Amino acid sequence: MATSIAPPPAELAESDDLPPVVYLNAADIVRDSCNARETDTAPDETLISSVTSLGIQDAISVRPLPDGTYGAFKGWRRAQAQQAANATAADEQREVRKVPAYVRADLVGRDGWTRFLSLVENDHREGMAERDKVRSVELALVGMSEVEQTRAVKALRMRRGAVKHARTAQKLDDAALRRASAEGMDLEQTAQLAEVADAPGAERRLQNALRRDQEKSEGGRGHWDQEMALIKAELADIQAHATAIGALREAGIRLLPPRNHVPFGEKDTSRPLSELTTPLGNPLTEANHAGCPDHSARVDDAHQPVWHCADPAAHGHKIRPEARKPKNPLSPGEAAKRSNSIASTRAWKAAREPRHAFLTKLCRAKSLPEAARAFALQHFVARCADKRDPEVLGAILGAKPDSGPVPLTVPKSRDTALLFANVAAAFEYDLREDKAWTALSSGAAAWLLLLESLGQDTNDYALSEVEDQAVTRYRTTNDTPGQTA
Template structure:
């Protein structure tokens, strides 16, 4: 077939019936050996092997979907779209040549775009995007097809305006186009799993950030399913799962650096255990005593004992151990867990989940404080401002205004307790103009709640205010994480128990005679130590959610214990 550069004509092309049309090329059946990768094809710089499934199909039935090509003056054709089909057809043709069956070579259907000879990247991109648009509308269009389409547009080196136009034409977003390479870089097994769970392009791009975390695909698939079941429009469960996976990825990277550091010091790594199998030789120093029954000194042990070793705690901290405690004549000192106590692993897991949830919740609150407030938000704000629980009073201080600045994207750089007067003047003027003055008060209340819940292990001391805040956020559209649901459930259970006790407890006090003229001090007077919020939870100096001194110590009291064998006993010998 002879190809010539088309001449510019003034008349529009029309069909035999007189209808105008826009040419998308002429269909020709070409020798696969005359096809080459076009300079604008994204995959021309990659060592891409033919797809096995596609190759088997092409060998049997040939290529069925036409490639998009443009002719070159040397008689070859540059493939703009359809590289995998081209590679499969060429591999099938070469197999026929190797086996002496050249007559069996199948021609490849191609839409020849003579109008694209010598055109710029922008013109080629527009043409390819038009074709991709129709392919994307087909029900048979697979995720790999969409990913390849997006990647091809991305590497055409278009300016922002041209890329925006091409992406819109193809039914994609600019962000999807620019990040499509992340999806194509996923390992084949991860791509297979994500396709099995019907992840879309955007979800695959997000998956690429945490694909190296074990179980990431399954965790995200469960979160995605829960979002669909619950009708979450903002992918709340997906966001929580992603945050936890990103946190785990960061922890894994930190752990790798720690392992390298201590291995260089000559210590071997052993597993961090909450219990030991019979016959195990390694043991944490915290569970051992020296020959005289004294606790082992970690520094001395690491310097003198041949069994010097280390383990990584579930929180990423280094703990020291002995690789062979029997050979080095140490004694055991570990104790069994008491009923109801949590292991270190369980505590660390809850801490990590609480920190992860706090990050997602903060983003939601930041969005909430700038929008028009609901009646629920106004009611909760008035309740806190008028009742003034101690945690709120403690939060209202100059240093904590940093969190207000975060909520409203104010560049807060002042030192703690030295915020200059009038720092928020610009923000206040903006809120007044928008008739959102009350948002500042709500933001302050939100600041108090978030600071109240920012202490480590708050999940262990969650109170009625915690549950009220989380229930409010849920009503506003926030998706509670698993640890947040646990806190709410624990508070509600405690409230039910307290309510049942108060109903069954008989009154032992005789009613006091009425005191005329003292109506103003009957309830809630200045000498009253606590008050009831109306939900069954008693408020007071220690009942409003700020735990009394020693609460952290009490929470920590259930975090120890590694073994179930009493001190001084050997591991039971395994049965024959």
């Protein structure tokens, strides 16, 4: 489930034993403000019938309140069922029963821990809404001390940042939350889905990535991380394009449709200013063409304006001799090839983030995998004099942004990690160009194949589709990753 709660292990249980069960008047019990269940809080007819016949079998948990009542943070539906049963007891000649309860005076003033205990209880009872779960995680952890928060996150088997993840996950609608739960997304993954929910096909793509990860018995998030990075890159691209279009519209610039989207039956008479001159042969620029009634623009693939004149002939502009060739539209094959190139370049750039994150994890581990150590020793002498991206090296070694020089000293037990990080930074320098995927060297391919083999053990890392395509021709000649360089 998206927020499936594991029972707290014994070492995380309350230090003191539960107080003895006492019997309270049902009328004195109210819903505690820190009860995690906020949806479907009323008892159903089956529960009321059971309590009417047998009474409450399992004690509820309450906190004493200042007005003399007791706030139920576990078992509020059972308490209401007893109240309903008692309301008709006289007419049906039944006894008025009391409610067995643990009175937790130790929880007075500890709202965060109370909500956490209620969350653990309700998560294992049928019908608790996903929105109640994620909201309760947020409110419970926010209300805890740092020590209690550490214990609770460990009990819930969540990662750091659970409060932030729970807050973000609530941006999804109820249907999306239920689907995330059904697919087995954890709280962090549900929050990440919420972050990119506006991207086309994001939910379907992340579900597919999650299933691929789940097929690995070791678990891990290799395919999820790659797909998430790619979706983020695509979403950033969409947003950058929208920002560029918005800026031109705000400036009152006429926008031309893309070359291949001119309405049927209309002739595209526009020309880029780079192909035009004034009647005297002087260059046309944005500045000296701004007063033309047909001053206009298109936005290129890099989201930059390309200045045009919509009708050069009408304003006496001349076409440069070298630009007189007819503008032939791209063939379907050429258009597909260009589209694939743009998508592959975007995917190549997006793949850097999960790759660098995996390298950082390798270098921060207690020990380096033997394959990584052997690769680093093999290539260190040859590559130590090569260029290395200092920012990548610093990030791999754990340096914070703008923190100064790259840390070059590590504990003796991790000196091999320092060596590996330098080799990694050298190979990553080879991969820095956005078009590197088009002509990958054998050494760069060996590096990616090594990372693939290291990531397969735990599924912490998987090559992206564009990386996999780039190394394909080397797989036939390199059975063991890292041998060619």
